Amino acid sequence: MFATLLNKINEAKLLPNISDTERQALEAGSVWVDGQFFSGNPDFGAMMAESYPQLSAEEQAFLDGPVEELLHMVDKWELRETRRIPEHIWQFLRDKGFFGLIIPKEYGGSGFSVLGRSAVMMKTSGLGPIGTLIVIPNTLGAAELLIAYGTQEQKDSYLPGLATGEYVPCFGLTEPTAGSDAASIKAEGVVFKDDDGEAKIRLNFSKRYITLAPVANLVSLACSLHDPDNLLGKGEHPGISVVMLKKGMEGLKLGDHHLPISAFDNGTIIGEDVVAPAADIVGGADGAGQGWRMLMEQLGGxxxxxxxxxxxxxxxxxxxxxxxxxxxxxxxxxxxxxxxxxxxxxxxxxxxxxxxxxxxxxxxxxxxxxxxxxxxxxxxxxxxxxxxxxxxxxxxxxxxxxxxxxxxxxxxxxxxxxxxxxxxxxxxxxLTRTLMIFGQGAVRCHPYALPTLNAIQEDDVPAFRKAILGWLGHSTVNFFRGIVRSVTRGRTVSSPVKGETAQYFRKLGWAASRFAFMTDLAMFLVGGKLKQRGKLSGRFADALSWMLFGLTTLKRFEAEGRREDDLPVVHWALRYSLLQVQQAFEGIYANFNVPVIGWFLRYPGRFWLRINPLSTGPTDAMDRAAAASIQKPGEQYERIALGGLGTPRDDEPGMGRLLHAWRLVSAAQGPTLKVRKALHKKQIKAAGLVEALDPAVEAGVISADEAGQIRAAETARLAAIQVDVFDKDDYYHDALADNGEQEAPRFDRAANQ
Known part of the structure; x- marks a missing residue:
């Protein structure tokens, strides 16, 4: 029976076929809390037990020291206008170790945690090209690949120079015909033996959108490797590999810029018959053909x-x-x-x-x-x-x-x-929403989907029997579990906490049961067409995403000590998150276009969703308290808003002058209210607040000190709402060359019409 069923599934193509590159992508990385949602019965106790750490003392010191110093060194407006990072900033980044956050200490780096690196990137993200210059060496690229997959010789050779900024890396992946479909890259490397008998690679490629390419001197190049003589022992076509290239190699062209809408160093990498030692494949000969796996595993984190x-x-x-x-x-x-x-x-x-x-x-x-x-x-x-x-x-x-x-x-x-x-x-x-999140999640994170697919592709009847029976049992349990949780509005779900937020665990458990069962219906009834049903997959992705955000919001609330003053924000966020899940389900039900079941979902199913919703969203009455969390100076504002972005000085433009005014205006609210009430009751007469101050002092409404406080606040208020004004020369950017003549325009309009 199961052999016949397996054959029919293959003949009908009910389940999607998985290519080699898709399999590598599916099997890369690991299943984590996402698997809990696909199970239909999340263990919230285990999910809440996941760590929610603070930065180490060393990481916090770096943020409070060099990072804060950097923020005050940079003239962001000048940087935006010139698009050029000053040399003293480059040197500061080298001296303070900004390029080696990811690199272990034994190679001269800082060895920061992922959270620590993320905190540095968040705090410097507003620095435009400087923020980008910090990100690329400390994320996917040379250092991360070498740490995870490089030979010891490669680590010793490259990591110390990457840590000091001697090497500025870029990662050559995207091409004109290979963007999100990176597995289809055309860059080719042909392995050959030179006159000395050394295995080398002749590379030809054209890469674009490569961040830091114009200023880089070290390239991690993704290419498709061809080894006609099997010199590397991986066959004639080992597959995608990553090769390290240095600036100055014959045939390698770096330096040209694209112009992103927010200027940062980004450009092309061109290679014509570039010859590199085969030893420069990341991981050596063993790394040949492993580039796609490397990229998928590192992108996973x-x-x-x-x-x-x-x-x-x-x-x-x-x-x-x-x-x-x-x-x-x-x-x-x-x-x-x-x-x-x-x-x-x-x-x-x-x-x-x-x-x-x-x-x-x-x-x-x-x-x-x-x-x-x-x-x-x-x-x-x-x-x-x-x-x-x-x-x-x-x-x-x-x-x-x-x-x-x-x-x-x-x-x-x-x-x-x-x-x-x-x-x-x-x-x-x-594509991330419509293909990756649910497309990969439904196969990889589901407890039975990947074993079933493997059994089908391998024509393994015993494995297929075990997987399909498990899957049917899983689906049946979630069907009945979902009915019970829907009728009881999640009251049968166990919450790991008590109090006001327990209701949200119950609703997330209720949503997860529905999500898991609907995933099974989609896999069974839509099957291989899910790849083309991006709109449907995108709605599943939305439901999964906002269930995750509901969980992390609850985790933060618990980890930070269940702060009473945060409850308005938490309630608003959870009701909003559950509304997104609700709307995703409504969209799934309305567009589940299969016979019979589709009709049932579209009409009675959607009717039930609407009269028994997970959430109707935040109410109007909830807005006031949630907004107030960032409208008054204090610790809560620092935690929710400004914390992690740096502390601007009062004399700095933009945020500096705004926060200065805000503090003065907030401190003067009491006296200001007294004056406004006196004006309203006609105890004093004046054209406006400032004009009313002297009469208010004379009438005993406020003291002279309070009048001074209000004047200072109003002066700062007016300054804070002003916008920049430029004279004609500054506005038109009439740049003059050293000889005093006007510089030729860099863009010829007539030639581009």
Whole structure:
């Protein structure tokens, strides 16, 4: 019976076929808490027991010392205008060890944890090309690959120079015809034996979008290796390999720039008959053909580090700016942050910033504990970059004119411009959401899917029998479990905590049961077509993503001591997260286009979803308390918003002057309220607040000291809401050459029409 069933499944192509590169991607890394959601019955006790660490003393000292010093050294506006990193900044980065955060101490690096590196990247992400210069040497590339896979000789040769900044690395992967489909790269390396009998590789390639390529002197090049004489002992076509190349090699061209929308060093790498020793394959001869596995394994953890750090930094920057700005900026005689429309956006920024930071720390800690979860990392990359982008857009809406007028005092403009870069790199988010998260997760993280697929491809009837019976039992249990949890609204789910947040564990358990059963339906009934059903897969990805964020939000709340003042933010974030899961399920039910079951899901199923929802989202009444968490100076504002971004000085433009004004305005709220009440009751008469101060002192409404306090606050307030003004020469950038003649334009409009 099972042999017949196996044959019919193969004939009908009910399950997707897995290519060799897809198999390597599927088997790379590890299953972590994502497997708990696919099980349908998450062990929340175990998931909450995952570590949620703080930085080590050494890492914190680095952030408080060299990183903070760097923030105050950089003129961000000048850097943006010139696109050139000054030499003294380069030297500072070398001297202070910024290039060796990932490298073990025995090779001259700092050996920071994943969380430590993420914290440095988050804090420096606002420095444009300097932040990028710090990220690339400390994430996927030469150092990470060599540490994990390099020969001892390669480690001894390259790692000390990478740690000191002697080597500036770049990673040559993307090509004009190979982006997210990196397995189809055209770069070719042909192995041959030179006149001395040494095995070498002749490389020809054209790479683009390579970050740091114009300033790099060490390239980790991904290529397809061809070994016609089997000199490496891996056959004629070993497969994708990574080869180390140094600047100056004949035929290797570096130096040309692309111009990203937020300027950082990015460009092309061209190779024409570049000859490299076969010994420079990462891992030596044993590493030949292992490049795809190396990349998939490192990306499994790498996506959890640099891009999420930048995405969370965008969210924090928005929270750090709009909380104070919404109080400093007044319209119609009141702070705009007290207007309900603005208040709703401030609340969302505060709550989702809290959640994104919780996920960053939770996942970085997981990677530090030797988990390399490709699905979780893909979720973190896709969601933090998109949520960060959306929160910056919300912040721009709140700051209005101050958000769109460029200059040294613009706080969010550079983040708004740079956000699309993070969305597109290391796998465009569209494909990450519609192909990777659920496509990989459904096969790899499901307890029975991969064993079943393996048995089918290997035509192994006993293994198939065991796997398919287990799968059917798993699906049946989740079907009935889901019904019980739906009818009881999750009350049968065990919560590892008591109190107000226990309800959310119950709802997450309820959602997980539904998710697991619907995954089985999709695998059984849509089968091999899931690869083409990106919209459906994307909704499954959304459900999984926001269940994860619900979990990490709860973990942060517990790990930080169940702070009572954080509850408004936690409630807002959890209700929002569950709403995203609810909407994902509604979309799945509405578009599950299979006979009979599809009709049932579209009509009675969706009706039941709507009258028995996981969440209807945050209520209007919840916005005020959530917004207030970042609208008043204090420890909570530091933790949710500004913490991790650095501390600007009062005399610095942008955030510095805004925070200075905010503190003065907040301190003067009491006396200001007295004057406004007196004006309202007509105890004093004046055209405005400042004009009312002297009459208010004379009438005994406030003291002279309080009047001075209000004057200082109002002066700072006015300064903080001003935008930059440029004279004609500065505005038009009329650059003059050394001989006093106007420099020729760098872009010929007529030639490009």
């Amino acid at each position: 790498g996506r959890a580090v640099s891009l999420p750090a930048g995405g969370v930094a965008l969210a924090k920057a928005s929270a750090a700016a709009v909380g104070p700005y919404s109080i400093v900026r007044e319209q119609f005689g009141i702070p705009i942050g007290l207007m309900e429309g603005v208040e709703a956006k401030v609340a969302r920024i505060a709550a989702l910033t809290y959640t994104m930071e919780s996920a960053r720390i939770y996942v970085c800690a997981g990677v530090d504990n030797d988990n390399h979860p490709p699905v979780i990392s893909a979720i973190l990359k896709q969601q933090t970059t998109e949520v960060g982008q959306q929160l910056v857009i919300d912040g721009m809406d709140i700051m209005a004119g101050a958000g769109v007028m460029q200059g040294p005092n613009n706080i969010l403009g550079s983040g708004y411009i740079s956000a699309p870069v993070s969305v597109t790199v290391e796998g465009a988010n569209i």
